[in-house]
Amino acid sequence: MTSAVSGEISAADLSSALDGFVAAVGAEHVLTDEVSLREFRDPFAFETWDDYTASAIVMPHTVEEIQEIVRVANRHTIPLWTHSTGRNNGYGGPAPRVRGSVILSLRRMNRVLEIDEELGYALVEPGVRWFDLYEAIQAGGHKLMLSCADLGWGSVIGNTLDHGITYLPYGTNMGMQCGMEVVLPNGELLRTGMGALPGSRAWNLYKRGLGPTPDQLFMQSNFGIVTKMGVWLMPEPECYMPLWLRVWRDGDLAAVVDTLRRLMLDGTIEMVPQIINTILFASVLSKRDLWYQGDGPIPDAIVDKMARELEVGRWMMRFALYGDESVVDLRFRKIKEAFERIEGAEVWGTKYAPEQFSQIENPIEQVQAGIPNLDLNQMTGWYGGEHGGHIGFSPVGRDAVALRDLLRGMIERQAGLDYMVAMIPTNARSFVHVTLVIFDTANEAQARAAYDTSKLLVREAAKQGYGEYRAHLDFMDLAADQYSFNDHAYRRFNETIKDALDPNGILSPGKQGIWPSRLRP
C-alpha cells in the first residue's frame, strides 16, 4: 500500500470542526466510535491496514446541512470525503484517500423527489439506492424501467458520478443523467443546465443549458457535492427478451466481438452487454476448490472442463432486446444467425411482456430488466470464501483480443492468479475490460500481492496505450499518472480548476489523482 498523504489535520482543528458538524446535524449523526470507523473502511482491506481510515463520519439530511458542513470544513481546513452510499466495492469502498478525513456520508438523503411517467424521468437524492428507486417506481405503478448496475445496494447518483456501468438501453455511453444540483466547495448551491433558470420545467429533460455544461465535471472529481440528479427512465417496452450467447473455444472471442460490434453499430443491439469468461462465470455458480487445488492459475484443460460441466462455455455473453415484439422477433433472428456462424455457438433467450417481469428468476436477466438484486456479489468468494474480496482493474480499449492477451498473460504468469474478466462495451466502439483481481482478504500476503499485481497491470497496460475507466483508491494516483499527454496537461488542467473552486482543498483531496495545491508534492 502507498502511504497515505498526510492531510496535516491537527487534533485541535478536528475537534473544533466536529463541534461545528454536531451543531449542524446533531450529535447522533456525527460518528467517531471505533465500530463505525471500521464500518466505513474499504471492506476488502486487510484488517490491520489503516492508511485509509477516517476520523469521523458525518451524515447530513438536507442540502442546508451540507452547506453548513462545508463552511465548517473550510474554516478548519478539514478534508471531507464524500460518498453517496459508499458501495464502491472493488475500488476502495467508502474509505477516504487521506487518512483522518471526515467522511461525508449522504446515506440519509434518500428521497425520490419526483417520478414523471409521461416524460420518463426521476429526480433523486444521493442516498437513493437502485433498490429504492426501483421500489418507488413500482409503488407508483409507473410503467418505467430503470437502467441499473449489477448490485442493487449502490447509489444511483454515486454510481453515475464514478462513471459506473448500467445495462439497459439508457446505459449506453452512461447516458441517463440529466441535470444536477451541486454544493460547491465554498458552500454555494449550483444548478446545472436548465435548472439554472428559475421556473424552468426542462431541468431534467434537456441535457444542457445556455453556456458550458459542467455536469460531467462533477463526475470522478472532487469539485462539488451532487445533492440532486435527474435520471431518465425508459418506458416499459411491449417485449423484453434477455439473451445468452455461448461459445466453446477461447479463440472464438475475436469472432464474437467483431459480430457484436457490427450488431451494435447498426442498432440491432441497443444496450450494454457483458462478455464473461469461464472462470468469472464459474465464480458466481461454484467454488474454486471444487475444480482445482494446485498452485498458480487454473490450467486450461480444467477451464475447458468447467466450461462444459457448468455449461457456461469459454465465453458467455449476456445481452437483451427491448421493443415491440415484432421488432424483437426480427432482431432475434438476425442476431442468432450472425453469431451461430461461429462453430458451436448458441444464442437463446426468452420473451417477457411487462406483466411477466416478476416471473424472471435469473438475477442477470433481472438486472437487464432493471430489477436490482445482490446475487452477483458472491463471486468474490472464489478464493477467500466468506472473506473474499476483489480489486477492479478496468482499462478501456477498442480491441478485446489484444487486451485479453495482455491481461491474461500478466495475471496468470506474473501474479499466478486466475484471469477473470467481463468485457463490457458501453458503446459499439469500445470495451471496458473489467478484470477482477480476487483474493482472500484474511490472508495479508495474498492481499498485498493482489494490490501489487493491480499496480503492475496499471503500468503495463498503459505502456500499450490502455488506461483505466475508474481507479481503485489505492492506486488512483498511479492510474491518473498514466494520462500524461503533454507533460500531464490534463492533470494540471484539473488542478487549476480544483484550486479555483476549492482554494482550501477540503473536498475529497486525492480523488482520481486530483490534489489541491496544499497537498500536492
Added chain:
Amino acid sequence: MTSAVSGEISAADLSSALDGFVAAVGAEHVLTDEVSLREFRDPFAFETWDDYTASAIVMPHTVEEIQEIVRVANRHTIPLWTHSTGRNNGYGGPAPRVRGSVILSLRRMNRVLEIDEELGYALVEPGVRWFDLYEAIQAGGHKLMLSCADLGWGSVIGNTLDHGITYLPYGTNMGMQCGMEVVLPNGELLRTGMGALPGSRAWNLYKRGLGPTPDQLFMQSNFGIVTKMGVWLMPEPECYMPLWLRVWRDGDLAAVVDTLRRLMLDGTIEMVPQIINTILFASVLSKRDLWYQGDGPIPDAIVDKMARELEVGRWMMRFALYGDESVVDLRFRKIKEAFERIEGAEVWGTKYAPEQFSQIENPIEQVQAGIPNLDLNQMTGWYGGEHGGHIGFSPVGRDAVALRDLLRGMIERQAGLDYMVAMIPTNARSFVHVTLVIFDTANEAQARAAYDTSKLLVREAAKQGYGEYRAHLDFMDLAADQYSFNDHAYRRFNETIKDALDPNGILSPGKQGIWPSRLRP
C-alpha cells in the same frame, strides 16, 4: 443594440500584437483591410452598425501557430474571438462580442485527419465544413453517414461547440462528439478523455477518460480553442426512409407532439425531427408578397390558404427511419397508424437503399441522409428578398403548445411580425423552439425592431421558465442573465473557471455572457 463593452485595447498594444501574429502566421494571413473586416461582420447587421467589428483577422494553419498567437495575445492583452468557419448566421455570424477584438479564424485548418469505416468515426480540424467531411467520406468510399446541420457550409466543430442541432440518429442529444484537442488560454495543449493517455487508440471511441470529462466545458464557452475533435459516423443502414407528416389545423399541434413523444420514447423514431409551421415552410417555397401585402402579421385565413395551396398544411413534420428494411416497414406502419388518428393527417415517405441516396432530390431529405446542401438558406428572403436576415430565438421547453401560444402571441401582437417556427425535439423529452425573427437587413428601422423583439422574447419567455439553448451575439448577456438561480450561481461558477484558466481574459470575452474579471462590470 447594446453598446459594445470596451476591450480597452490600446493602439500600441494592438500594433505590437499584430507584429507578433504576422511573425507567427505570415503577413498574408493577418487581414486588416476594410473589405476583410466587413466580410467578418454579422452578415445580417445593418450596414452602419459597428458595435461588433473586429480590428483584424488572423488565420493560422497549425496548432503550433495557434499556440503562438495565444501567447502573443496574452502578452499584449488582446482579445481573440475564435470561430471555426464563422457560419453562425442568426446568432451573430463570425463577429466578435467586443469591438476591436482580433478574430481568430480557423478556416484554413480544414483537414479531415482520419476516417475509420470499421469503427465509424472521423477526426477533424475546426475548418472542416459539413461539405468537406461528406466529400471525404464519399471520396474514401466509406459506407458511413454524417449527422449534419441544415446548412452545409458550417463547421462540424463550430456547430458542435455552439450546441448546434443535427438530424440523423447521432444528432439525438447532440451526441456525436467524442474526444477533443484544445489549446488552453495559456497556450498549453490539452487532449481530453482517452486522448490524455499517450498511445491510446480509444480517444475517439470512448467519451470519457479517468477523472472529470471537460469536453462540454469547451462548448458555448470561452475556455479554450478546440483544434481537433472526434465525430461518430453511422454505418449506412440497409434502408433510409425520409417521412413527412402533414396536419391541417393549427390546433392539431397538441396531438402531433403527444404522439411524437410516445414514438420517440419507445424508440420507434430515433433521430431529430422538425415540426414546421406554414409560414416557415412557405418561406422556403415562396415569397411573402405573393400572399399578403398588408401591415402586421399574415391573417389566419391567408395562412390557411397558403397551407392548402402550397400543400404544406398548418404543420408539417420532417423525419425519417433508418435501419433494416423489415424493421423500417414495421415502424412505418406503426407511425402512420398513430398519426393518422388525427383527423386529416397524412404520413408518407419513400424508401432508399444506400446506392440510391444520390437520387434524393428534396434538400431536406438530403440533409436527413447526411448529404449537406444550402437550399434552406433562402428562407431569410421572406421579408427582405436578397437582403433578408434572421435572428434565431430558441428557447427550450417540454410543452410545445404552451410555447407556441406564448411566442406567437408576442411575435404577432407586440412585434407585428409573422410567426415562423421549427420545433425541434433533440430528444424525446424536450423541444428546442427555434423561432425565426426575419427582417430586411437593408431597412434599419425594421432591423432594429427585430432586435428589440428578440430581446423582449428573451425576457418574457424567461418569466414563464423558458431559456434559450443558444443566444445571439447581441443579447448573449441578456439571455445568460435569465439563468439566475441562487443569485447567478452558474454565471459566478463560469467566471471562477474563466479567471483560473484565462487570467488575462484574452479568449472570446463575453461569449455566452461569460466575461473575464478585467471586463466584468
